Amino acid sequence: MQIFSENLLANQVAIVTGGGTGIGKQIAKTLGESGAKVVIAGRRKEVLEETRNEFVKEGIETHAISIDIRVPEQVQQLVDFTVGSFGKVDILVNNAGGQFPKKSEELTPNGWNAVIHNNLNGTFYVTQAVAKQMIKQGTGGAITNILVSFLHRGAPGIAHSVAARNGVYGMMRTLALEWAKYNIRINSIGPGLFVTEGMKEEMASSAGPHFIEQVTQDVPLGRTGRLQELGWLVTYLSCPAAEYMTGEFIVIDGGNSLGRGLTFVPY
Ligand SMILES: CCCCC/C=C/C(=O)SCCNC(=O)CCNC(=O)[C@H](O)C(C)(C)COP(=O)(O)OP(=O)(O)OC[C@H]1O[C@@H](n2cnc3c(N)ncnc32)[C@H](O)[C@@H]1OP(=O)(O)O
């Protein structure tokens, strides 16, 4: 379903990290369907090429580059590649990330650092490199971070990831202040459960086969999220309709983080 005009983001150039798979792929596609030119980035070249070919067949101007967001030199290559391909960058979606579930008492220093490095440091490296380019261009920009719905509530088994995402949240609030003068807006989204191959693989080893059904039972709207719903939200945050929004965190989880509400109801 096409909700936004196909020209909404005409002449806009977007980078989506982790844009070869799952949530990032759908976000890149939705931005492209609204007219943006997109650059998708990730580590696995074959996956990126496959996605790029798919997008190009659908008429979306797309380039793909294999980089690791944890390596600042490679992050700079991403920005140079985007500017070389499309002349500029207007939109950044920090979607690359992930974690592995582990009891906190069993987490090794390496395991903790691996997740902090990927989700917090990597996100900063990309954000800083892209913002420098946006500042140079002088035409503002929109940055959106994909975090998690339970940011402020906590989530047993993924302390490293919740810590890293809260780090990104604090970074976002600060950068929104620092870069408002350049009209660079930076917001974050907290998705609840969206079924992707990456999510299933990550949870497969520890959460058991009925994980998705169990989580869904706790969702007031009674279902998991549709990837397209994240694509639309990022498109909104990246377009002129959101020009007065910065430093915000929007949860999209079917009401899951509200819990089930009070057991006592006065009617
Ligand atoms: C209600 C809503 C729920 C929804 C919750 C959210 C879902 C999602 O986020 S879905 C996204 C799914 N995708 C991913 O999570 C994939 C991303 N994962 C990764 O890219 C990597 O696993 C990594 C970045 C987290 C770690 O990669 P890397 O730095 O390459 O790690 P190393 O192999 O070098 O290992 C370092 C260290 O970490 C330990 N470790 C790594 N993976 C695991 C694992 N699966 N299980 C246990 N431990 C792991 C590893 O053992 C190393 O520690 P030491 O052994 O002490 O050296």
Ligand SMILES: NC(=O)C1=CN([C@@H]2O[C@H](COP(=O)(O)OP(=O)(O)OC[C@H]3O[C@@H](n4cnc5c(N)ncnc54)[C@H](OP(=O)(O)O)[C@@H]3O)[C@@H](O)[C@H]2O)C=CC1
């Ligand atoms: N699915 C869900 O329910 C939820 C997901 N999220 C978050 O949404 C994001 C996307 O998740 P999802 O699509 O489900 O899962 P995926 O595993 O498909 O997405 C992760 C993407 O990030 C890329 N990536 C990871 N680390 C790096 C790195 N160091 N450098 C470059 N690219 C990297 C991966 O590509 P490659 O491996 O090729 O590098 C992959 O494309 C993640 O940050 C996830 O934590 C948050 C809440 C819920």
